[in-house]
Structure formats: structure tokens, C-alpha cells
Amino acid sequence: MTITETEPTFIPVQTRSERFSSTRVDDFDTVNGREATWRYTPVARIAALFEQGLDGSRYDVELRAAGDVTTEWVARDHELVGAAGIPEEKASANAWTTFDEALVVTVSGEAGEAVLARGGLGTANRAAHTVIHATAGSTATLVLRNTGDASLTENIEIVLDDGAQLTLVSVQEWTDDSRHVSTHFARVGRDARLKHIVVSLGGSFIRLNPAIHLAGPGAEIEAYGAYFADAGQYIEHQVYVFHDEQHQRSRVTYKGALQGASAHTVWIGDVLIGQNAVGTDSYEQNRNLVLTDGARADSVPNLEIEIGDIVGAGHASATGRFDDEQLFYLQSRGITEDEARRLVVRGFLVEIVQQIGSPELEEHLQAAIEAELTGNAAGAQSVAGEQA
Numbered sequence: 001m002t003i004t005e006t007e008p009t010f011i012p013v014q015t016r017s018e019r020f021s022s023t024r025v026d027d028f029d030t031v032n033g034r035e036a037t038w039r040y041t042p043v044a045r046i047a048a049l050f051e052q053g054l055d056g057s058r059y060d061v062e063l064r065a066a067g068d069v070t071t072e073w074v075a076r077d078h079e080l081v082g083a084a085g086i087p088e089e090k091a092s093a094n095a096w097t098t099f100d101e102a103l104v105v106t107v108s109g110e111a112g113e114a115v116l117a118r119g120g121l122g123t124a125n126r127a128a129h130t131v132i133h134a135t136a137g138s139t140a141t142l143v144l145r146n147t148g149d150a151s152l153t154e155n156i157e158i159v160l161d162d163g164a165q166l167t168l169v170s171v172q173e174w175t176d177d178s179r180h181v182s183t184h185f186a187r188v189g190r191d192a193r194l195k196h197i198v199v200s201l202g203g204s205f206i207r208l209n210p211a212i213h214l215a216g217p218g219a220e221i222e223a224y225g226a227y228f229a230d231a232g233q234y235i236e237h238q239v240y241v242f243h244d245e246q247h248q249r250s251r252v253t254y255k256g257a258l259q260g261a262s263a264h265t266v267w268i269g270d271v272l273i274g275q276n277a278v279g280t281d282s283y284e285q286n287r288n289l290v291l292t293d294g295a296r297a298d299s300v301p302n303l304e305i306e307i308g309d310i311v312g313a314g315h316a317s318a319t320g321r322f323d324d325e326q327l328f329y330l331q332s333r334g335i336t337e338d339e340a341r342r343l344v345v346r347g348f349l350v351e352i353v354q355q356i357g358s359p360e361l362e363e364h365l366q367a368a369i370e371a372e373l374t375g376n377a378a379g380a381q382s383v384a385g386e387q388a
Helices: 043-050 090-098 324-331 337-353 359-387
Strands: 062-065 069-074 102-107 110-118 125-134 139-148 151-160 165-174 179-188 193-202 205-214 220-229 234-243 249-258 264-273 281-290 296-305 312-320
Touching: 043 090, 043 151, 043 179, 043 205, 062 069, 069 110, 090 125, 090 151, 090 179, 102 110, 102 139, 125 165, 151 165, 151 193, 165 179, 165 205, 165 359, 179 193, 179 220, 193 205, 193 234, 193 337, 193 359, 205 220, 220 234, 220 264, 220 337, 220 359, 234 249, 234 281, 249 264, 249 296, 249 337, 264 281, 264 312, 281 296, 281 337, 296 312, 324 337, 337 359
Parallel strands: 102 125, 110 139, 125 151, 139 165, 151 179, 165 193, 179 205, 193 220, 205 234, 220 249, 234 264, 249 281, 264 296, 281 312
Antiparallel strands: 062 110, 069 102
């Protein structure tokens, strides 16, 4: 059959930047799990977060800050809402459609370290919207602490004005039955630098996807992630970095450990070097350590380059089990096998945790990782004992 000019043809989306986006949930079709952004995700586990009727009201937050960090609730039409990006999938659009007010966190001057904590969201299906604005020339570390129960879909916008330097740490320590779907949109201005760190430990289902737009010349992003999935837990991170101007730099490093039946992690890394991105220097990598049978790690790095004049670009991915030589070395020096395994895992993830730069938080996360390892080992022994 001859195809005429008037007949529609289907052309699949081949580049990351051409995905459909909208702030209206009704503009997205029903999610079936075959879409590019959902192809690894067990969407049935978060079906309620695609539906209408989410609670988009205010919630309690606690800000602990020594410097120039403030919070305020603003209306949906605030000038900063939508400044960093808009949704490319239905759960994100549902949050955008539903939230009543946005929480704006403003960082100015040399603000030092601040902690924004929330832990009372409850089990109702919720939507939320947060904007983090680092003003021109400001410097700060902001920690987002997530604890307690949650069934939440949300968008977090991160706006760095020219010359701003922000370290943003998002820590997920939800209860075992919690579900959390979050997109972090970031817009990084001229000569600004964002260090974005994700630590995902607690929760039944975690899907946290950073989408970083390097919008100004000389902009930089360092994106780090550490995650530990135990039996039945699902943790997903999709990282998108868009180089859109000249002389920009990006580094992406995510590392995860999995232990227990049906533990499942997904990491997808998309880097797009646009037509204006002369002198780009980019590299992304993902490493996964599978500790037991029955655990699964999916890792997909992607790189698109639309210009030839760059400094460098590359990606790497690896998933494997314990190094027997490392275990043998430690055991030969009198360390038990269980303790040797814990040492290897701690050493594997410590590279990411140490990027935070907060001794107190780093110590807490090291203890949390140790608790994951010890708790899982105890649970496995308990199950084995019951079966015997």
C-alpha cells in the first residue's frame, strides 16, 4: 500500500528530549507498564497513585537550619512553580494536577547545613509539590529526611540561580509498607553547581527520578545514589542529565546492594548532550552488588550526543556478586563470613555516603545500612529455623 502525505504514520520517540510532557494528568493515557518510562516498574503496586482523589493539602514539615534558609507555602500560580521542568509521566502529572499549595524552600547567602524533615504523612494517598530555590551566589547543604508512613506521589523542583552552589541530599527511610514516587526536576544556571545525592533504604516501593537540566554555560552536576533493597522491596532511579550549553560537566555515580527473595532495583541513566553543548565533559556509571539468590538488578545506561566538539562522554554499568577473593582475604585474618560480608557491603556503599559532607548524617546512614544487613541476616536465619 502506498502511504500518502495525509495518512498518519507512527514514529517512535528515539530521543529522550522528545518525550511528551504535560502538567495535566488527563493528557496521559492509562498506564499499562509497556511505556518507555514504566517498562521495568511493577505499576500494579502503585495503581492508586494514578487515580483521582489524592490528598493535596498541606502537611507538617520541620526545618532545622542555622543559616539563611526559609520555607513558605505558596499558591499554584507562583512564579517558581514550573521553573525547573514539567511531568513526562502520569504519576508525576497526577501530583501536579492535585496539589493545593507548593512548599517553597529558599536558600540565600552562606546558609550552611539545613534539614527539612517530614514524617507524618500517614497511609492516605497523597500528592505534594516542593520548590527549592538557591539564589545567585548562595552556598548550602539541604537534607530532605523522609520517615514514617507514606503513599505519596510528588514533584520536587530545584532551581539554582547563576553561581549558586547547592548540595541536596534526599534520604528515604520510610516504613516497610510505604510507597513513594517522586520526580526531582533541576534547572542549573550559569556557573552554578548542584551536588544531588539520593539514599534509598526504607519503603516497600521507591521510585525517585532526578531530571537535571544544565541550562547555563559552565553549569555542573554531580549526581550520586546509594540504595539497599531487601526481600520484596522495589527501588528505582531514572537519572536524566541534559547538557544544553557550553563547557558543562556532569558526573553520575549510583551504587546499590540487594538481598532477599524478590528484591528488585532498577537504574536507568540518560545523558543528552545537545547541539549547543560545546566542550561537554560527562560520565555516568552504575554498580550493583547482588548478595543472595532471588534478587534482581536492572541497569541501563544511555548516551545521546548531538554535537562533536566535546571534551568527553562515557558510561559504564556492572552487576555482580561478592568477590570471593575479598571474602577469603578477610576470613583468613580471623573475621567471620557474616562480618566479612557486612564489611564488603559497607565499603561498597561508603563512597556515596561520604559525598554528603555531614559527619552526623553519614554516621546515621552507615548505622542504617548496618541495620539493613544485620536485620536481613537475622530474618533469613529465623526463616531457616522455622523451616527446619
